[in-house]
Amino acid sequence: MSAPGFDVERIRKDFPVLGRELPGGRSLVYLDSGNSSQKPAQVVEAMRDHLTWHYGNVGRALHVLGSESTEAYEGARDKIAAFVQAPSRDEIVFTKNASEALNLVAYAFGNPVGEDERFRIGPGDEIVISEMEHHSNIVPWQLLAQRTGATLRWFPVTDEGRLDVGGLEELVNERTKIVSITHQSNVLGTVNSVSPILARVREVGALMMLDASQSVPHQPVDVTELGVDFVAFTGHKMVGPSGIGVLWGRRELLDAMPPFLGGGEMIEAVWMDHSTYAPVPHKFEAGTPPIVEAIGLGAAADYLTAVGMDQIKAHEKELVAYALEALPEVPGLRIIGPHTPIARGGTISFTLEGIHPHDVGQILDDVYGIAVRVGHHCARPLHLRFGIPATTRASFYLYNTTAEIDALVRGLHHVQKVFG
């Protein structure tokens, strides 16, 4: 039934925690990868090996360890560049997470240090996001609007949980400076179609950014093919460690942007009253970076590539199709988001009539060892849009099985017995 060559049982063996027994003899059913994914032994080993045998500071130490660390850190940049098909390795900026990558771009706007017209913004200018964004793609733009007097606008979301682009022509106009939307919703699972929006963005001469935190881990992403200007994603959701994120940006734009954080290694020369800056990507990597985390992320990219991103996408599509059939069997269950496995990823959020998600999550965890996320998933405006305070979210990854979805459905029936 699975994609040819894809052996989920073999993959599960790479993730020792999946075989762990929880207190009370429960086995773990991990359905919270949209929150953070588990790590394969290969990633852990790459990080352990580096810390044990090769560790030194990068870019500035001349000794053997410094060279080995620099080589491994810059090697990770090559791996990530290849993973997202970046035209140049210099277009990969390591950040601490996707939030920092989004903030880096937001702070490039309206910054007097920068001179490029495309990043000038003020009263009368507009920033466009959407109602389905994670807080990390809302708050940096709210702050930018507050700093500069620009206006924040957004695409609405339809009842089916799709982006409503009906008002595209008016919403994205000659006053728009940047459009920043999610590639895949962390709540709805919706995968947004980029090209129609991008076409309009190009027409009006604005820039476009994608929050790809939920897409890069789950489907092949080719930044050149996407054609946008900036893409942000994070390591810990793609079987890599936390503490490392990525900003991809067009070289020419990164060159034109002012630095974000000032500090060591981001400079070319420093005088007491001014400085000149290192070329990209180092211009944006002030201070000692998360060295071992970057190396771990490189190992994660290797791991995912070896399994095959197409295979992973196909496997998750199977899981989500199965879950979309199985979950509605539970009485009172309402899926928030697309009900078909088309243009949607393996994240399913739902409500159970009359039962608060916290109670759902607690029973699933305590009785069945099923880890889901409950709450607003850092997307409060989206929950307000649907008139609900919170949802329960199951999110799948390459190591999940249909048996785990069966366990979820059994667990939900039990939740209803307790609270019904």
Added chain:
Amino acid sequence: MIGESMYQELILEHYKHPQGRGLRDPYDAEVHHVNPTCGDEVTLRVKVADGGKVLDVSYDGQGCSISQAAASVLHELATGSTVEESLSVVDEFTRLMQGRGQVEPDEDVLGDAVAFAGVAKFPARVKCALLAWMAYKDALMRSQG
């Protein structure tokens, strides 16, 4: 079945049949408290007589079974008692909730609220149990102020 010990029959009973729910007039003070991590919220009113007797605790809100049942139990315990008595119950309840499951609850003081003892073992849920109780303390202070 660790979690089910948290969902005592009494808690589920209060959740399914909340006591004193709904905002009522007259009142001396009204407060609105939220739990930003889960979106639970409660609006709570108190009416206190001149002699310090709590005439009514009325509330409305949304949230999980723990937060809603805790509001219901609070209503039962506080209404009809004195401000001073009810504050000592709030203090004992807070001590129990913040005790990480290590505190032996004083049943004489807590009454039905002792059913929440199991919640103290779940740090993520303690705030749910305390939401209405902290709102009550706040409302009393405002009504006295």
